[in-house]
Amino acid sequence: MKALEEKILREGTVLPGHILKVGSFLNQQLDVPFLMEMGQEIARLFADCGVTKVLTIEASGIAVAVAAAAAFGTPAVFAKKHKSGNVSGDVLTTTVHSYTHNTDYEIMVSREYISPTDRVLLVDDFLANGKALIGLAELVRQAGAETVGAAVAIEKGFQKGGDALRKAGLRVESLAIVESMSDTSLTFRAQ
Amino acid sequence: MKALEEKILREGTVLPGHILKVGSFLNQQLDVPFLMEMGQEIARLFADCGVTKVLTIEASGIAVAVAAAAAFGTPAVFAKKHKSGNVSGDVLTTTVHSYTHNTDYEIMVSREYISPTDRVLLVDDFLANGKALIGLAELVRQAGAETVGAAVAIEKGFQKGGDALRKAGLRVESLAIVESMSDTSLTFRAQ
Numbered sequence: 001m002k003a004l005e006e007k008i009l010r011e012g013t014v015l016p017g018h019i020l021k022v023g024s025f026l027n028q029q030l031d032v033p034f035l036m037e038m039g040q041e042i043a044r045l046f047a048d049c050g051v052t053k054v055l056t057i058e059a060s061g062i063a064v065a066v067a068a069a070a071a072f073g074t075p076a077v078f079a080k081k082h083k084s085g086n087v088s089g090d091v092l093t094t095t096v097h098s099y100t101h102n103t104d105y106e107i108m109v110s111r112e113y114i115s116p117t118d119r120v121l122l123v124d125d126f127l128a129n130g131k132a133l134i135g136l137a138e139l140v141r142q143a144g145a146e147t148v149g150a151a152v153a154i155e156k157g158f159q160k161g162g163d164a165l166r167k168a169g170l171r172v173e174s175l176a177i178v179e180s181m182s183d184t185s186l187t188f189r190a191q
Numbered sequence: 192m193k194a195l196e197e198k199i200l201r202e203g204t205v206l207p208g209h210i211l212k213v214g215s216f217l218n219q220q221l222d223v224p225f226l227m228e229m230g231q232e233i234a235r236l237f238a239d240c241g242v243t244k245v246l247t248i249e250a251s252g253i254a255v256a257v258a259a260a261a262a263f264g265t266p267a268v269f270a271k272k273h274k275s276g277n278v279s280g281d282v283l284t285t286t287v288h289s290y291t292h293n294t295d296y297e298i299m300v301s302r303e304y305i306s307p308t309d310r311v312l313l314v315d316d317f318l319a320n321g322k323a324l325i326g327l328a329e330l331v332r333q334a335g336a337e338t339v340g341a342a343v344a345i346e347k348g349f350q351k352g353g354d355a356l357r358k359a360g361l362r363v364e365s366l367a368i369v370e371s372m373s374d375t376s377l378t379f380r381a382q
Contacts, residue, residue, distance in 0.1 A: 030266060063267075
């Protein structure tokens with residue numbers, strides 16, 4: 001999505017540790033009109049997939065998921081994060097490793113919100129090592145539903161999580177793929 | 192908003208401890224088409240206020256804030272929660288008491304995302320004792336900006352936080368105000 005690449009170049013900042021800061025439009029501050037355009041683009045890419053539900057993880061995935069679900073006209077569901085394994089009730093749950101914080105956390109969704117007939121699109125704001133998407137796909141598997149693919153706003157192509165998921169057979173569409181970045185330059189993968 | 196009252200009666204569940212569970216459309220699962228209608232209603236209510244930015248708190252406020260900002264055509268900003276006082280950088284921050292979890296937490300926003308010229312609408316999914324909205328208004332005050340009011344999806348009228356804020360001069364609009372609730376009945380305040 002050319003408009004997203006241009007926005008990253010214009011407003012993004014590269015911080016030490018391969019952190020791409022896009023807090024002015026995708027994280028802490030949300031450029032909502034632009035976000036809704038991203039949602040439209042996601043709906044266009046997965047138009048032929050019969051998506052019935054969008055699934056993400058709190059907190060920063062929620063905005064992109066809402067934008068995508070608005071374009072599809074479907075509900076969105078967000079998995080909650082728990083640092084402990086203290087989860088009760090009839091829930092779908094799995095463990096995700098965070099490289100950023102070097103810790104494991106549980107994600108969970110009440111079973112009632114993903115039914116076996118659902119065709120689920122996974123959505124997130126960032127894709128780096130792919131562990132969050134793998135966790136979400138596991139929740140869908142536990143529900144007996146089908147994952148039709150994953151849509152991500154910004155993929156860090158150099159961290160290879162997206163490529164690994166694609167090799168494993170998951171359809172992953174990223175609106176922008178950062179192929180390399182440094183203090184002075186940022187390049188995108190041609191799509 | 193009559194449609195929201197009907198949806199609460201149809202899909203909401205009252206749990207012990209005055210908890211109103213609306214996870215099927217407003218929390219864990221989001222009925223996004225309906226959410227966008229709520230955003231339109233919020234934009235209608237505050238149409239004459241020159242809103243330039245919508246401010247909420249992660250995580251469950253984000254969806255309503257995105258819907259409202261989409262209707263206004265403005266950015267949304269979400270304050271982050273921290274359990275500790277460990278906040279650095281040029282940030283706006285204050286302490287909020289959570290009655291639900293009986294604990295204090297910090298909320299913070301980077302100063303760059305609220306400018307002194309902003310006219311800010313506070314948005315949240317629930318209003319009970321009002322402490323979250325008071326915290327958000329404090330962040331706006333620190334930024335030197337103006338709070339034009341607060342829009343909430345569901346207010347628990349019997350917890351009096353909304354009425355206290357109105358008495359203090361804040362314009363608070365709730366799309367539904369639950370006046371009383373029990374296992375067997377739920378009544379709304381006429382608006």
